[in-house]
Amino acid sequence: MILVSSCLAGFKVRYNGTDAQNMTVRWLVTHGQAITVCPEIMTGFSTPRPSAEIVGGSAGDVLNGKAYVKECNGNDVTAKYIAGAQMVLEIVRRNNVQVAFLKENSPSCGVNNVYTGLFNGQLLHGSGITAHVLKTEGIQVYSDLELNYAKVKPFVSANVSKMLKSEIH
Secondary structure: OEEEEHHHHOOOOOOOOOOOOOHHHHHHHHOOOEEEEOHHHHOOOOOOOOOEEEEOOOHHHHHOOOOEEEEOOOOEOHHHHHHHHHHHHHHHHHOOOOEEEEOOEOOOOOOOEEEOOOOOOOEEEOOOHHHHHHHHOOOEEEEHHHOOHHHHHHHOOHHHHHHHHHHHO
16 A cells, blocks of 8 residues: 555645645545545644744654754644654554655655754755654655656556556656
8 A cells, every 4th residue: 555645635734724736646545546644634733734843853863852843933843743653653554555655845744855943944854753754664755756657656556557657647
């Protein structure tokens, strides 16, 4: 099974009330090939909500208590971000998820980049908390920017693969 960020499937769950719809992800979900998650919504955040960034280190540092997640208004929301990652991990385990495609730059789902924690629009190399937890668990995790037919093909049946290829090519 494939796991995807809910915003990529077209759900308006991002901090600013928007989505980041990706037509390949939408196709996978509507054809029963992927399940959606939003760690932030799963732990009770509203939409819209204040933006949040990892402050003082990496996702690994957050999990080790050396860094934290802060909203732009100063609220510490670390516990909710960690809880969201743990909820997603349970879903991954229950559904035999082997690969995830997550929204880049998010403090939860960022795969290769997250914001600096300074709320200045700058990025740094690193993962969001959920992405980090999944990688640590051995799940193949890709950014939405890396999403393509070749990366999806190994995780769907041959019949579905043919349908998907005709849809996206």
